[in-house]
Amino acid sequence: MDQHNEREARQGRxxxxxxxxxxxxxxxxxxxxEKMCACxxxxxxxxxxxxxxxxxxxxxxxAVEEARRQVAALVNADPREIIWTSGATESDNLAIKGVAxxxxxxxRHIVTCKTEHKAVLDACRQLEREGYEVTYxxxxxxxxxxxxxxxxxxxxxxxxxxxxxxxxxIGVIQDIEAIGEITRERGVLFHCDAAQSAGxxxxxxxxxxxxxxxxxxxxxxxxxxxxxxxxxxKPRVRLEAQMHGGGHERGMRSGTLPTHQIVGMGEAFRIxxxxxxxxxxxxxxxxxxxxxxxxxIEEVYVNGDLERRVAGNLNVSFNFVEGESLxxxxxxxxxxxxxxxxxxxxxxxxxxxxxxRNDELAHSSIRFTIGRYTTQEEIDYTVATVRxxxxxxxxxxxxxxxxxxxxxxxxxxxxxx
Amino acid sequence: xxxxxxxxxxxxxxRNVGSFDKNDPSVGTGMVGAPACGDVMKLQxxxxxxxVIEDARFKTYGCGSAIASSSLLTEWVKGKTLEEATRIKNTxxxxxxxxxxxKIHCSVLAEDxxxxxxxxxxxxxxxxxxxxxxxxx
Numbered sequence: 242m243d244q245h246n247e248r249e250a251r252q253g254r255x256x257x258x259x260x261x262x263x264x265x266x267x268x269x270x271x272x273x274x275e276k277m278c279a280c281x282x283x284x285x286x287x288x289x290x291x292x293x294x295x296x297x298x299x300x301x302x303x304a305v306e307e308a309r310r311q312v313a314a315l316v317n318a319d320p321r322e323i324i325w326t327s328g329a330t331e332s333d334n335l336a337i338k339g340v341a342x343x344x345x346x347x348x349r350h351i352v353t354c355k356t357e358h359k360a361v362l363d364a365c366r367q368l369e370r371e372g373y374e375v376t377y378x379x380x381x382x383x384x385x386x387x388x389x390x391x392x393x394x395x396x397x398x399x400x401x402x403x404x405x406x407x408x409x410x411i412g413v414i415q416d417i418e419a420i421g422e423i424t425r426e427r428g429v430l431f432h433c434d435a436a437q438s439a440g441x442x443x444x445x446x447x448x449x450x451x452x453x454x455x456x457x458x459x460x461x462x463x464x465x466x467x468x469x470x471x472x473x474x475k476p477r478v479r480l481e482a483q484m485h486g487g488g489h490e491r492g493m494r495s496g497t498l499p500t501h502q503i504v505g506m507g508e509a510f511r512i513x514x515x516x517x518x519x520x521x522x523x524x525x526x527x528x529x530x531x532x533x534x535x536x537x538i539e540e541v542y543v544n545g546d547l548e549r550r551v552a553g554n555l556n557v558s559f560n561f562v563e564g565e566s567l568x569x570x571x572x573x574x575x576x577x578x579x580x581x582x583x584x585x586x587x588x589x590x591x592x593x594x595x596x597x598r599n600d601e602l603a604h605s606s607i608r609f610t611i612g613r614y615t616t617q618e619e620i621d622y623t624v625a626t627v628r629x630x631x632x633x634x635x636x637x638x639x640x641x642x643x644x645x646x647x648x649x650x651x652x653x654x655x656x657x658x
Numbered sequence: 659x660x661x662x663x664x665x666x667x668x669x670x671x672x673r674n675v676g677s678f679d680k681n682d683p684s685v686g687t688g689m690v691g692a693p694a695c696g697d698v699m700k701l702q703x704x705x706x707x708x709x710v711i712e713d714a715r716f717k718t719y720g721c722g723s724a725i726a727s728s729s730l731l732t733e734w735v736k737g738k739t740l741e742e743a744t745r746i747k748n749t750x751x752x753x754x755x756x757x758x759x760x761k762i763h764c765s766v767l768a769e770d771x772x773x774x775x776x777x778x779x780x781x782x783x784x785x786x787x788x789x790x791x792x793x794x795x
Contacts, residue, residue, distance in 0.1 A: 563696055565721040569661070569669060589696070600694035637675055637725065639700035639717040640693060655692030656770075 257573045259619045263553055263612030264409055270462035276508045280501035290498045301500045308507025315510045316444040318471055324490045325503055328468035329436035332455035333360040335470055336432040339480030340401050341368050348398030349373045355595040356380050358434055361403050382597050384413035384545035392423055401430045406438035410592040411545030412554025414442055421450030436460055440513030441551050452478045463509030467502035525552035527611050527620050534624030544593055553611040558602040561641040562634045570630035574623055579606035662756035668726035673733050676715040678702045686779025690770040697724045701771035705779055711735045723761040727751050727768040740776050
């Protein structure tokens with residue numbers, strides 16, 4: 242059987258397109274969906290958790306508190322430290338702006354990193370407009386922070402450090418335990434965006450000196466539209482609310498609690514706690530299979546450290562192939578690219594640029610993210626397709642031709658446009 | 659991004675992919691764009707003694723629209739005189755391929771590429787037999 246027929250045969254058992262964008266979002270686990278559906282209709286647990294005068298409210302409150310315990314359990318926190326939000330973006334905003342506003346008389350300096358999620362970077366930009374000062378640290382070329390540089394960036398008026406746990410684009414894991422030691426010693430609060438790490442990397446908030454941590458449900462097989470913020474009780478962290486109203490969530494975040502969303506998030510976190518170890522091993526094996534299948538292609542580079550990395554992420558640059566055209570070629574796979582053409586801004590990935598990757602490599606990057614429902618057949622099909630399409634696009638690429646002729650592309654004077 | 663059927667067709671089955679010997683005096687080479695911007699187009703034309711473009715080849719590093727724009731252009735220039743080829747406008751390419759506004763620059767690049775290829779050919783002719791090594795140095 243030739244390669245083509247073999248592919249056809251395998252395709253028969255495959256459902257296309259193949260979803261390899263688990264870092265963007267995940268499908269809701271059917272177990273989660275079932276729990277959520279039980280909180281919607283007249284027959285279900287539809288009450289307002291804030292209603293204190295009848296059993297509908299009490300039952301809804303019970304469900305919300307059970308979910309709070311489930312979320313807290315995954316990260317070894319006290320349930321009273323969990324505040325419900327609409328998602329990690331809101332959690333990041335509440336943590337950063339809330340702390341900055343509350344402690345404005347203590348200091349007005351914040352330290353973060355250039356590769357943070359836009360929710361963190363944009364919240365910091367807003368604070369700059371309000372008169373705060375922000376230091377944006379450069380990561381090392383492998384995407385990890387040099388903690389000495391972090392230490393050196395701290396000032397007497399620094400009130401907050403915000404560093405993510407796992408990067409959404411390149412999947413690298415920052416050493417938040419070590420960062421917590423530094424910030425606690427200096428009396429600076431530490432916020433950590435854990436949207437990409439919860440349920441994938443062990444988090445122990447009894448041990449780690451993190452003061453605020455953002456969570457999302459939809460990155461770990463829960464529903465979109467719900468998240469949480471961990472706010473440490475000992476030593477106590479104070480926040481200025483960003484959403485005012487009925488005083489829900491101990492005044493830190495008003496708004497009627499969406500029972501079905503919260504119950505879904507709780508169930509997703511419960512499942513993650515029970516299945517994380519086993520699931521990580523399986524996903525890592527698939528990630529290795531994917532990387533081993535493509536790493537011998539010429540001029541292929543992994544973006545970010547391959548060892549200190551979440552199991553499901555592989556971010557690769559295929560030099561001399563433009564990312565968007567590769568995405569078009571990989572139409573049977575749902576993947577994402579750091580290419581400018583796939584972003585609204587027409588700028589290549591700011592994360593890859595911050596690693597010091599040149600523009601060509603940033604434009605040529607593809608992010609594969611593997612998850613709960615990825616199969617070995619899907620990975621094998623992806624490997625075969627990637628190999629074929631990269632070769633095809635390189636045949637089309639004048640840069641590849643020049644590279645093969647031995648021309649140093651960095652020395653060519655390009656006609657700018 | 660939703661592509662038109664014509665873009666997809668050119669992307670899936672690009673026409674006239676390849677290279678001519680850039681030192682051949684009857685060949686004009688245009689290389690435009692920059693890797694930093696995410697697209698580089700190389701367009702080559704082979705011109706006969708009557709000044710008619712007999713054949714064309716391209717290679718493009720860029721998105722689907724950039725590949726389609728250059729592929730389409732190679733089809734259009736064949737059989738045209740140099741003078742006719744100079745008159746090809748980016749708007750015609752954009753219209754033919756139904757490019758969305760964010761992809762108009764791909765058609766502009768294609769227009770630049772044919773102009774650069776013609777200029778290169780004419781420069782070679784003016785210089786007689788002395789071949790030029792680089793198209794854009």
